[in-house]
Amino acid sequence: MTDTELSQARRDIIRDLAVPAHFDADAEIGRRVAFLADRLTATGSRALVLGISGGVDSLTAGRLCRLAVDRARESGHECEYVAMRLPYGEQKDEEDAARSVAFTAPERCLTVDVGPATDAMAASLDDAGMAYADDSSRDFVLGNVKARQRMIAQYAVSGGLRGLVVGTDHAAEAVTGFFTKYGDGGVDLVPLAGLTKRRVRAVAAALGAPGDLVNKVPTADLETLTPQKPDEEALGLTYEQIDDFLEGLPVPGHVETTLVDRYRATAHKRALPTAP
Ligand SMILES: Nc1ncnc2c1ncn2[C@@H]1O[C@H](COP(=O)(O)OP(=O)(O)OC[C@H]2O[C@@H]([n+]3cccc(C(=O)O)c3)[C@H](O)[C@@H]2O)[C@@H](O)[C@H]1O
Numbered sequence: 001m002t003d004t005e006l007s008q009a010r011r012d013i014i015r016d017l018a019v020p021a022h023f024d025a026d027a028e029i030g031r032r033v034a035f036l037a038d039r040l041t042a043t044g045s046r047a048l049v050l051g052i053s054g055g056v057d058s059l060t061a062g063r064l065c066r067l068a069v070d071r072a073r074e075s076g077h078e079c080e081y082v083a084m085r086l087p088y089g090e091q092k093d094e095e096d097a098a099r100s101v102a103f104t105a106p107e108r109c110l111t112v113d114v115g116p117a118t119d120a121m122a123a124s125l126d127d128a129g130m131a132y133a134d135d136s137s138r139d140f141v142l143g144n145v146k147a148r149q150r151m152i153a154q155y156a157v158s159g160g161l162r163g164l165v166v167g168t169d170h171a172a173e174a175v176t177g178f179f180t181k182y183g184d185g186g187v188d189l190v191p192l193a194g195l196t197k198r199r200v201r202a203v204a205a206a207l208g209a210p211g212d213l214v215n216k217v218p219t220a221d222l223e224t225l226t227p228q229k230p231d232e233e234a235l236g237l238t239y240e241q242i243d244d245f246l247e248g249l250p251v252p253g254h255v256e257t258t259l260v261d262r263y264r265a266t267a268h269k270r271a272l273p274t275a276p
Pocket residue numbers: 144147173177178179180181182183184219220221222231234268274
């Protein structure tokens with residue numbers, strides 16, 4: 001499919017999300033490491049702070065942080081890469097998370113259990129009389145509270161260390177608004193912006209990450225009632241379909257319609273708060 005054959009709506013989305021027509025993993029690594037190193041030195045920040053979940057997005061972003069901090073230090077700027085483990089109690093894929101931390105090689109890794117804070121908020125909401133439609137709605141909403149507790153923990157560390165919070169949003173999540181507003185969406189820098197999911201994996205592979213972590217099934221893992229639910233199940237779309245859409249490849253009509261509709265419906269999540 002050539003660019004001129006794509007719908008105007010699709011071309012607008014590809015442009016707005018800055019998905020490049022051509023992709024070269026090594027060139028993307030160079031550009032993104034330079035970006036992070038520049039943000040450290042230009043802002044005078046002393047740390048990059050990033051939650052490492054065990055998934056491929058944070059694995060990739062973490063390795064970019066490692067390389068960026070190395071580069072900034074070589075230029076005489078004192079700084080560090082601080083990883084954070086932010087489980088809700090015990091995490092089912094904890095071993096993957098530990099291997100991810102090891103691969104990204106932070107100066108230090110802080111572990112903060114977001115369980116107590118999340119549960120305390122849930123109990124206070126119950127005490128206040130907040131009633132949810134059903135158990136599954138409550139579980140979904142509290143999943144977003146977990147994501148926001150992670151944001152709070154990362155900003156506490158960033159504030160204390162004069163750092164910057166790194167997020168893992170990329171084009172395949174941005175197009176569907178598949179992130180928690182002011183949760184994992186609440187960050188300072190997004191080094192994976194513009195990448196489709198398969199390109200994130202290609203960058204991870206080019207960085208030398210372990211194959212099973214590169215190809216791991218993506219999960220937000222926010223809901224307690226359905227742990228490790230695959231993103232594709234929640235989205236009702238595959239990442240292959242989303243990536244094809246963003247890379248200008250042929251997709252079924254219903255995929256195009258669904259993605260254009262979702263992109264429009266989630267515009268508020270990619271924008272500053274609405275003002276009069
Ligand atoms: N039109 C509008 N203009 C301005 N604001 C609007 C709005 N519509 C809703 N809102 C506000 O936005 C809120 C809904 O947004 P939000 O709270 O984010 O909630 P929502 O988008 O409903 O849920 C977040 C979704 O992202 C997924 N997620 C989260 C975190 C990580 C990952 C991952 O990929 O790992 C995925 C999660 O599984 C879930 O499906 C509403 O409660 C309302 O306050």
